[in-house]
Every structure is written in structure tokens, then in C-alpha cells.
Amino acid sequence: MHVKNYLSAVLYGLPVLAQNSAPSFDSSNSAQSHDHGDHFKEYTIQADQITAKLIPYGARLTSLLVPDRNGQMQDVVVGYDDPKQYLHDTETDHTFFGAVVGRYANRIKNGTFTIDGKKYNIPKSEDGVDTLHGGDIGYDQRNWTVTDHSKSSITFTLMDKAEQGFPGDVITHAMFSLDNERTPENPKGLPQLTTKLVSLSLTEKTPVMMSNHIYWNLNGFKKQNVLDDTFLQLPLSSRLIGTDGILIPDGTILEADTAYNGSPDFTSGKLVGADLKDTHGLCGTDCVGYDNCFIIDRPPAYAAQNSMVPAVRMNSSTTGISLEVATNQQAVQIYACNGQKGNIPVKESQIKRNHGQGAHHVNKHGCVVIEPEGWIDGINHPEWGQLPDQIYAPGSAPAVNWATYQFGTIQ
Secondary structure, three states: OEOOOOOOHHHHOHHHHHHHOOOOOOOOOOHHHOOHHHHOOOEEEEEOOEEEEEEOEOOEEEEEEEEOOOOOEEEOEOOOOOOOHHHHHHHOOOOOOOEEEOOEOOEEHHHEEEEOOEEEEOOOOEOOOEEEOOOOOOHHHOEOEEEEEOOOEEEEEEEEEOHHHOOOEEEEEEEEEEEOOOEOOEOOOOOEEEEEEEEEEOOOOEEOEOEEEEEEOOOOOOOOOOOOOEEEEOOOOOEEEEEOOOOOEEEEEEEOOOHHHHOOOOOOOEEOOOOHHHOOOOOOOOOOOOEEEEEOOOOOOOOOOOOOEEEEEEEEOOOOEEEEEEEOOOEEEEEOOOOOOOOOEOOHHHHHHOOOOOOOEOOOOOOEEEEEEOOOOHHHOHHHOOHHHOEEOOOOOOEEEEEEEEEEEOO
């Protein structure tokens, strides 16, 4: 998303800060060639009633504590207690738990795209058919450098020197901050996580579509899944992008209230599992559930197409924890953890909070992933008019993916 007049001179100066910092950037293939202690070091940031832990490997959010309706702190992020488990995850299930994904999030058909008449081929990282989340070695597997850290915020920086066959060099700053200040957007001063992914194209015109890939479970695994416990609303998403059996856009735009018997219609909100029986094939061949790119259509009152708008509302009847996500992006990918197999243990720290009760593994439909981003494979569908928000050049404004995650409670 091009956001003019957004970045201050401080942010434009961050590339210099990064280049001059003690840890040098890494363009190697994985964390395996480095001291795991550095890249798997946990950093804690906090504000009143909210605490987050993050690691440089994948610029990854590993834990987020917020209060439930009884004032008890709950970890609402799916992941691992041991940071080094994320490397093992990459080598096995490759869930992308909590990571920043890029240089181009989501899927690219056939691993190809064309810019100014030149065709580019990048790794077909998903079953040798298409590119998923940036290629064989996406940003989730890269060792980011910590370029700023305070009590309530942290910034990770990554230099991508034309990796994975993408044209040109791109530098990205992934900023995470916590606060509970009373503002017009947060009048009650609720605990809030803010993420800003700022990418600068340095040398060539290139696709950029970043996203956070956070798995949420607002019931803190007190239930076996989220189907009958978690309410989901997508107030501005009456349309979604149609896909084929492997979740590649087929060029169609679906109406949420009529497609698949209205099962993808969350405009008024409903339980995640309310219409699950009607979703067969919606998330791919023989798949039941959701893994879809929902278009965010801003009301006429929002003059700018990059306005921050409330895109997702979610809450758990079990814990009472509510979440509202606002973003400047044009779409949000919702994944209802259809592919989880129950083989990944729930964090021991979460099981302890639940006194041994509830789910002990991340079960099928045991979480919801929220990815604020652009239209999936928009670079291969110029007819959609999304190229200005997905192709960036050295002379253009930066790409900015901005989102806020505001937490409250319901009774």
C-alpha cells in the first residue's frame, strides 16, 4: 500500500542505521548458518494490560498476553514456548506461526509474474505448483536484525538483495508497539498492538505485498477448537476472491451472501463454525472451512483507499476476550486452521494456565489466522486495478502495511 506523507525522516534514515548496526544483514538461506542464540533471543515489550514476546527469526510474534473477562491474563497467540521450535516447525509442518511473510504474501500462480514486459520466475514453493509467502525461503525464514527496542516497541529490519528471483533490492522494517492510550480510534484506552511493515524498493521495480501471519485463539485453548466459541465479523467484506482447487485466483469475484449458500458472509458476524457444512470446496478441493481472501470495501465516507478501517471483529464466549483489527490494506486473508492435524502441542505455558484442561494440541479449526494484505495474486490480474498497490519502484512511496489489534472483553 502506497502511503504518501506517512514516513518521517527518521524512518527513511533507518536503512543507514541498519547498515551501520553491529549485526550485519544476512542473505543466506536460513538461520542454520548462524548462532541460534542471537536469532532466537526473545524480546519482551509491554504496556498496561498487554505483554508481547517476539524473536528475530521471521520477525515473529511468539506470545501475546491480554486479560480475559475475569482479569486473568491469557496468551491468545498460537506458537511455541521454546523459540528454537520455530526452526523445527519450518523444517516440518511449516505453519508460518506468528511470522512476517514476504516479499510477496499469499500465493502467486505458477510462480511467475510480468513487469514492464519482462517475465520473472520464482520458486514454486507450494507442491511445485505455485509460490506461497515469498518462495522456498521467504521472510519467515530470514534472520532479521533488531534495529530498535524499547519497553513498549521493537523494530526488526531485513535487507533482501534480490532473493528468490525477485527483481531488485528491498529493505523492510517490521515495527511492533503496544499501548493503551486514549485516542479517537481507541476512546476507552484498550490494550492495543500496532504493526507497521514498511518496505522500500531500492534498485528496481518489484512486487511487494507484506503481511503478518499471526494465528489467534481467543479462548486460550480452553476449548478443543474455535467453531462454537468464536464469533467472527468482517463488516466491510461482502466480496471475496474466487479460487480454484489449490487456492489460486480464477479471475472471479464472489458475493459472500450468495456463494456457497452464504457461508462466507461474515458481514453481520456469526460463529466461525455456524455454516461450516456449506463450505465444502470453498477453501480448496475437498476442503471444509475457510482460507480465503476477503476484499475490504471502504464506505464512501472514507475518501482515501488506504484509510485505516475496522476490518475484523472477533470474540470468544469462553474467555470474553474480544479483538478488533483495523488496517490500511485492501483485503484480509482468513484461515480457519483447516489444515491443522492435531500433531503440534499447545504451549506448555498455556496448558498450565488452563490447569491441564482444554486442548493439548492445535487441533483442526483450533485457531483463526488474520492476514491483512492486498488482493491475492493481484500482480497477475491487472484487470483488478491493484498494481499501484503491489508494484513498487525506487522513485515511488514505500509500501506500508499498517494494522492495529485492539483487545477488550465481552460479558
